[in-house]
Amino acid sequence: MDPSDHLFRHESGRMVAALTRIFGVHNYALAEDVVQDAFVRAMEVWKFAGMPDNPSAWLMTTAKNRARDVLRRERTARTFAPELGKLLESEWTLSTALEENFSPHLVQDDLLRMMFSCCDPELPEIAQIALILNILCGFSAGEIASALLTGLAAIEKRISRGKKVLAQSDRLFQLTDAREVANRLSTVHQALYLLFNEGYHGSSPSAAIRSELCFEAMRLTDLLRESHLTATPTTLALAALMALHASRLPARLDAAGNLSSFVEQDRSRWDHELAGKGIQLLERAAEGSEVTVYHLEAAIAAVHSRARSVEETDWAAIVFLYDRLLEINPSPVVALSRAIAVAEAEGAAHGLEAIRAIDERERLERYPFFHAALGELELRLDHGRAAEAHFLDALRVARNPTEREFLSRRIAAAGAALPT
Amino acid sequence: MSEFLYLYRGSRPSGSPEEMQQVMQKWMNWLSELGSKGHLKAPGHPLEQSGKVVTGKARVVTDGPFAEKDVVGGYSIVEAKSIEEATELANGCPIFDFAGGTVEVRPIMQM
Numbered sequence: 317m318d319p320s321d322h323l324f325r326h327e328s329g330r331m332v333a334a335l336t337r338i339f340g341v342h343n344y345a346l347a348e349d350v351v352q353d354a355f356v357r358a359m360e361v362w363k364f365a366g367m368p369d370n371p372s373a374w375l376m377t378t379a380k381n382r383a384r385d386v387l388r389r390e391r392t393a394r395t396f397a398p399e400l401g402k403l404l405e406s407e408w409t410l411s412t413a414l415e416e417n418f419s420p421h422l423v424q425d426d427l428l429r430m431m432f433s434c435c436d437p438e439l440p441e442i443a444q445i446a447l448i449l450n451i452l453c454g455f456s457a458g459e460i461a462s463a464l465l466t467g468l469a470a471i472e473k474r475i476s477r478g479k480k481v482l483a484q485s486d487r488l489f490q491l492t493d494a495r496e497v498a499n500r501l502s503t504v505h506q507a508l509y510l511l512f513n514e515g516y517h518g519s520s521p522s523a524a525i526r527s528e529l530c531f532e533a534m535r536l537t538d539l540l541r542e543s544h545l546t547a548t549p550t551t552l553a554l555a556a557l558m559a560l561h562a563s564r565l566p567a568r569l570d571a572a573g574n575l576s577s578f579v580e581q582d583r584s585r586w587d588h589e590l591a592g593k594g595i596q597l598l599e600r601a602a603e604g605s606e607v608t609v610y611h612l613e614a615a616i617a618a619v620h621s622r623a624r625s626v627e628e629t630d631w632a633a634i635v636f637l638y639d640r641l642l643e644i645n646p647s648p649v650v651a652l653s654r655a656i657a658v659a660e661a662e663g664a665a666h667g668l669e670a671i672r673a674i675d676e677r678e679r680l681e682r683y684p685f686f687h688a689a690l691g692e693l694e695l696r697l698d699h700g701r702a703a704e705a706h707f708l709d710a711l712r713v714a715r716n717p718t719e720r721e722f723l724s725r726r727i728a729a730a731g732a733a734l735p736t
Numbered sequence: 737m738s739e740f741l742y743l744y745r746g747s748r749p750s751g752s753p754e755e756m757q758q759v760m761q762k763w764m765n766w767l768s769e770l771g772s773k774g775h776l777k778a779p780g781h782p783l784e785q786s787g788k789v790v791t792g793k794a795r796v797v798t799d800g801p802f803a804e805k806d807v808v809g810g811y812s813i814v815e816a817k818s819i820e821e822a823t824e825l826a827n828g829c830p831i832f833d834f835a836g837g838t839v840e841v842r843p844i845m846q847m
Contacts, residue, residue, distance in 0.1 A: 324753035355756045356748060360782035363763035364810060456752030 324355055326535075327372055328454030331379045333426035333488075338383060338404070338417055340397040341433065342483045350386060354378040380418050384410065399487055425491070427452065428543055431536060432489035435503040436481055444507045445514070446471055447478040453532045463525045464514060465716075491545050501546055505554050508533050508540075509610065512558050516565075527565050534558045549604030552597050553611040559594030560617035563587040577722070579626050591621040612641040631661035648679045656689055664696040684710040684719055691726060700733035739777055739844040740822040742812045744829070746837030747804050748785065762830040770814060775825055780812035804836060819843055 328351055335347035354375050368374040387396065387404050396404050403413035416422070434447040442464075449455045449463070457475055461468040491497055515529030537555045540546040567585035570576045598614045616637045623629035638654035651674040659667020671677070671690060680686035687710035695703035707727045714720045749759050770776040785807060789798050801807055816822035822841050831837035 322754065322757070324757040328753045352750065355753055356750060359756050359760040360748070360810070362760055363767070364779045364782055364812070366764065366768075366779075454753040456755075459752055459754065 322454075323371055324358075325454035327375050328355075329430070329452040330372075330423050330427055331376065332451055333430040334376075334418060334423045335379060335383055336430065337426045337488055338397055338400065338414070339386075340395065340486050341488060342486050343394065343396065344479055344483055346386065346394075350379055350382045353382055376418060376423075380414055384414055387414075397487065424539070424542070426488065428539055428546065429488035429491060431504060431539065432491070432497075432500050433482055433485070434478070435500060435507050436478075437500075437503055438481055439478055440474075441507060441510055443474040443478045444503070445511050446474045447482075448507060448511065448536070449532070450475050452536060463529060464518070491543075494545075497545055498548075501540075501548065501551070504540070504546075505550060505610070508537050509554060509557075511536075512561070516561055523569055527562075530558070530562050530565065534562060549601045550606060550608050550610060552601035553608055553614050556594045556597035556601055557610050557614035557617060559590050559597060560614055560621055563589075563591035563594060563621065583624065586621070594618065595621065607640070607644075609641065609645050612637050612644070616641075626660070629660065631657050635661050646675070648674050648676050649683070651675065651677075652680060652683075652686055652689060659693055659696075664693040667693050668697075682713050684714045684723065686710075687713070688723065688726065691730065695730055695733060698733065700730050700735070703733065704730035737815045737817060738822075738846075740814050740816055740819070741840075741842045741844055742780070742814060742826060742829075743808050743840040743842065744810045744812075744831055744837075745805060745808055745840065746831050746834055748809060749834050759830060759833070762833070766828050766830055767812070769828070770812075770825065775814050775816060777813040777815050780810060782810040783808055785809075805838075813844070 331351045331354065332344075332347050335350055336344055339346050357378055358371070358375055362368070362371075387410060388407075391405055400413060400417070403409045431448065431452055434451060435444045439447070446460055446464075449460045450457065455463070457472045458468055460466075460475075461471040464471070489500065512530055512533035515526045515531075515533065518526060518529065534555070537551065537558060540551045541555055563586050564578075564581065566587055567581040567583065568576060570580075570582075576582075594614065595618050598611070598618055601611060601614070616634055619630055619633050619637070634657040635654060638650065638657055641650050642654060652671065655667050655670035655674065658670040668690070671693070674680070677686075687706045691703045691706035691710060694700075694706060704727055707723055707730055711720060711723045711727065714723055750756065751759075767776060767779055771779070786799065786802075789800055790796070791798065814822060814825060816825060819841065822843075826839040826841055829837075829839050831839060
């Protein structure tokens with residue numbers, strides 16, 4: 317087994333989802349106990365006997381056997397899942413019902429339903445993400461806290477409050493009513509998008525943790541693509557966006573482990589196969605009539621991905637796409653990205669003008685990239701002193717060592733551009 | 737070559753799925769390294785945490801043992817030239833990553 321394959325973590329989500337449907341969401345803690353027990357058994361037995369041929373099936377069977385014990389022992393004391401009705405109550409039907417309910421396609425469905433349950437609009441987005449990471453991705457509260465750079469106590473509180481909200485319902489989200497599915501799907505998209513961005517732009521200094529968050533978001537989006545209920549054009553656009561951005565992950569750190577700016581990236585290190593997959597997904601995402609933020613962001617990423625260098629990029633197309641994006645999602649951050657594209661298309665002076673024209677640009681003051689962008693453009697106009705001042709502003713609001721290291725190098729570059 | 741019994745004692749680590757997978761991976765690596773060097777006679781078995789103890793003439797049956805230091809969690813049989821070498825080989829056991837973990841090394845008598 318490759319230790320990086322996260323077998324336990326990934327199986328955790330599948331087992332918890334299946335058991336939660338069988339026990340009922342109100343018995344979530346019981347499902348967690350059974351899963352924990354299955355891992356302890358796997359750990360002990362595999363230590364000595366080595367990995368079985370099909371470790372996933374081994375774990376699932378162990379969980380199923382434990383579930384049977386629990387159901388037998390507690391069926392008089394507890395109410396289990398109402399959707400299984402009396403099937404679990406009689407010894408005659410119990411085993412068959414369990415076999416059927418652990419079939420792979422049902423488990424796949426359970427994962428999807430669990431994902432929808434976690435994205436309860438009653439919960440703040442950060443809580444939805446914490447729940448997804450905990451329940452579906454098998455991360456502990458401690459691992460989530462260190463990935464999202466938040467306090468452990470805060471994450472534990474969010475998770476336990478989230479589980480209370482889940483337990484208010486006795487069953488997992490039902491994928492039967494098309495309108496309810498469509499409504500909730502947009503919340504699911506948003507949560508997965510934020511999860512991906514946390515990995516892509518987030519504050520965790522560890523490159524490994526960050527790409528792991530990106531890959532988890534992609535894995536869960538793939539799950540949406542695999543079900544006809546949820547494989548909408550918007551889902552495809554989201555998947556396209558993630559694939560296109562993730563294709564650049566290998567080039568985001570230079571040989572010394574420093575963050576490379578988009579401009580400096582060695583494009584030969586981009587994952588071109590993944591980018592190709594992203595472009596295909598985007599073409600299929602265009603089948604619907606709806607144009608979402610995900611479509612536009614993916615389209616922008618696709619333009620970059622097609623270009624061999626910064627100079628050869630179709631910046632006019634990118635400015636056009638940002639204009640569309642601002643229409644659906646007017647935000648100073650998007651406007652800043654647009655201004656940077658304007659600078660590439662029409663020159664640094666026009667870029668600076670576009671930055672000065674951003675509505676509510678004071679909201680960008682605490683955003684290091686805002687100051688860094690001003691610095692880059694001033695530097696291009698040979699205004700070394702102004703550039704240096706902006707980079708210093710950026711450094712003051714930098715969020716982690718990687719950003720600080722990057723900005724220190726830019727300050728040095730600005731200093732070198734000063735007339736001697 | 738002589739044979740030695742390793743008795744593993746110590747609490748069973750629980751933690752996040754990732755942590756448990758890593759613990760397991762370490763054990764698998766350690767045992768397979770012993771095997772590839774020709775020291776592993778039998779990888780042995782894990783033991784359930786709880787059991788019964790039968791004591792004395794009256795064959796009194798009690799549950800247990802429960803004290804962590806007394807519970808044998810599993811055993812292996814290794815081959816080594818001497819007790820010194822067998823002890824040395826036990827050094828790499830991942831059980832020492834957790835407080836209270838021990839490996840008891842017992843020479844198996846020749847019959």
